[in-house]
Amino acid sequence: MSFKLKLANIKYIFSDINFFRRGSTTQRKIWLVSLVLGLIIGWSWFILRINNPNYYLKLADKGLVELKNGQKSPKVIGKIASNIRQAVFLDAKNPAVAETAAQMSEALSAYDPLAITSAMNYYDLEISLMSANPVPELRLAHIKANLKAYEIGTIENSTLSQALKHVDRAISLDPKYAEAYFEKALILEKLEEYDLAIEAARTSLVLASSDRVNFTLARLLFNRGFSRTGQKDQGVITKNTDLVQAKMILLSLADQGAEQLNALYLLVDMVSRLGDKKEMALYGDKLLGKLPNGQQKEQVRNMLK
DSSP states (O other), rough: OHHHHHHHEEEEEEEHHHHHHHHHHHHHHHHHHHHHHHHHHHHHHHHHHHHHHHHHHHHHHHHHHHHHTTTTOOHHHHHHHHHHHHHHHHTTTEEEHHHHHHHHHHHTTTTOTTTHHHHHHHHHHHHHHHOOOHHHHHHHHHHHTTTOOOOOOOOOHHHHHHHHHHHHHHHHHHHHHHHHHHHHHHHHHHTTTTHHHHHHHHHHHHSSOOOOHHHHHHHHHHHHHHHHBBBOOOOOOOOOOOHHHHHHHHHHHSSSSHHHHHHHHHHHHHHHHHHHHHHHHHHHHOOOOOSSSSHHHHHHHHOOO
């Protein structure tokens, strides 16, 4: 605020005081009543605002935007976490507040890995308040299956078993929840339960087909196929039904789509293991043509040698 503006405000205040001194009794009463009402309204607005969880959630969201824009600092991260906690404290029995707090804590974990622990706690709170919602169960399953990615632990079979329980609860709450079956397939893949993982991936595809799930199914068939192969006399792996199905899916994804590069890379890996040099060169050239110059491109070149 400029000095001139401050001075104008001071003059305005003193003019009100002079008016109060010179005015009639009625005018003074009106002035006092207006002042008191203004103070009451202002104070009420302030109290309502600081006791509204949405106010703190908006502050937390604003802080997350600052982080995304590069304004990363421990102070900003701490304020976001504090605002989320305050929102939950003010309305701890509201599942919508718990869910928003969990989602924001997940977003915050990209800058502070420990925030993922708070996210799990808020999802647990949401489940205790609204047990019929499959979404927090699925989010807990995803987090527990990927703790290593959050740099706060290792992925062990016991943790994956917990994740599997959450995803099974999500499916029991919504048997047509395609994303839950997809998450189940990923968890079972980590447990190397390929038969069950393939079954879950196929169910997810029936409910909602996507390139992402198709590629995952191909990768599962690829892994199961190579785990069941025998060896020919010259050391070349024998092709089986799983590998044939995996190849068909990968070929359908290799021309275009979000999983094109992944499909080409897995195709190159497959034909390389099968000893098919002609197809290896074909898919390898396609992959190299799609990759930008860099370390990954050099790795592919080395693989093709």
